[in-house]
Amino acid sequence: MDFIPVNEPRLDGNEERYLVECVRSGWISSEGPFVARLEEGLARRMGRRHAVAVCNGSAALDAAVAALRLGPGDEVILPAHTIISCAAAIVRAGATPVLADCDPDTWNVTVEAVAARITPRTRAIMAVHIFGLPSPMQGLLALAERHGLVVIEDAAQAIGQTCNGRPCGGLGDLSCLSFYPNKHVTTGEGGMLLTDDDGLAERCRSLRNLCFQKRRFVHEELGWNFRMSNLQAAVGVAQLERLDAALVRKREMGALYRRLLAGAPGIQLPLARTADAENVYWVFGVVLDDAVPFDAEEAMARLGKAGVGTRPFFWPLHEQPVLRRLGLFAGERHPVSERIARRGFYLPGGLGTTDAQIEAAAAQLRHLLETA
Structure with a gap:
């Protein structure tokens, strides 16, 4: 048998048809209609009011930390066992990552480990679902409520998963997805922020688009070009269908x-x-x-x-x-x-x-x- 790769995505649905539609229509940038279709589809799937598409999952984490205005003097608790993107977003914002160990059976962070790391400087918990099982969100959300903390939910590895019957990606104050080729929905590269908060959603949309104001090319704040292209979103819409x-x-x-x-x-x-x-x-x-x-x-x-x-x-x-x-x-x-x-x-x-x-x-x- 030939070499068995660790991951091979499936692209045998409507991906090609939707990509051809993008090319023929000329809509290949972030202004195209598939971006809105993907946002609306995932918002429905996760039971959220808002979904904001970005260019990758790491960008989603950066935007989430910035949207919540986390910065110097703030501590964010996250798993010791996770991808560096989670810590990088916190560090780049000037905040301090604080680590909690994971459970030896689920490989997810434990509520007890997070609780032990809370200090007067703690502002947020970053909950990351690992390898197909969700983090103990019921306990983490209760802990956050008791201490007045916000929750960033990294559901990159849990698209379609649930926790106590609720969709992963629908549980945090801000939730983040990744659409890398090994995810359940892929756009090649891509990501998404999801929230029920109107203000947070608007801030995320601004941050992903250079923080344009009402007058174009006038900026009160620095953002990023984190936009997802219509081509990426077309693949994602086809993937979400399956x-x-x-x-x-x-x-x-x-x-x-x-x-x-x-x-x-x-x-x-x-x-x-x-x-x-x-x-x-x-x-x-x-x-x-x-x-x-x-x-x-x-x-x-x-x-x-x-x-x-x-x-x-x-x-x-x-x-x-x-x-x-x-x-x-x-x-x-x-x-x-x-x-x-x-x-x-x-x-x-x-x-x-x-x-x-x-x-x-x-x-x-x-x-x-x-x-x-």
Whole structure:
């Protein structure tokens, strides 16, 4: 079998037809109608009043932090185990990221860990849904309400997922999505902000468009060009049309991996469900037991030689060299995040991945573990 990539998107719906429509109409910029269609469709799906399309998920996080006017002297609590984009948005705004460790089974932050990091300077919680299971939003939202904090919800990995029956992406004061090719809805690159607050929505729209005022080219504030093009949005509209089918397929893939890897020695499989949600398996992650005589890096190298693509778990934010050079997180330890970064990785599982590829990837992993 040929090399199995860790992700292959599916683009076999109306993507081509909508792109051709963009080209023939000449509407390829952010002014085109597909941008509004994507915003309206996702706002409905997430149960939000407003959706604001941007050029990528990191831009959504930057705009969210800026829209909430977080800055110097403000602390924002976020998971130690997440992508650096989350911390970068906070740092670029001049605010201070404060880290909380994750649960060893769900790989999401815990309410207790967040509560322990609250100080008089805390202004916000950034809740990030990790790898297909949602963060414990009911507890985090209650904690935020008790302490008068705002919640930024990063639902990039949870498009279509729910938490206690409510749509992920519909839970924060501001919620952020990413449409990178490995997401359940992709536009190639792209992102979205969602909120029920009219003022926040208007501020996000201004920030993504250079903060134009009523008189064009007159600016009272610095924003960004974070606009999404009509071409990107056209792909996203086609993808959103098939989101429910994508979620069914993701759960089928997760169930197949679980069946094929049941009883395999030396690994922790992802939880199939929690009290809040059934896993949607954005990726199928595994964590090597401590008794396995090699780490995730070595396992991924061996699987790569056997034709199986993989990706590591996120490296802990408190161990990121760029953040340490800024004087952040000196002496901090977050043991669960540290361990899963060194022992965790995920297997091929894009929407274009076939059952045969999953079977081959699982067989190679079993062989690796059984001969360790």
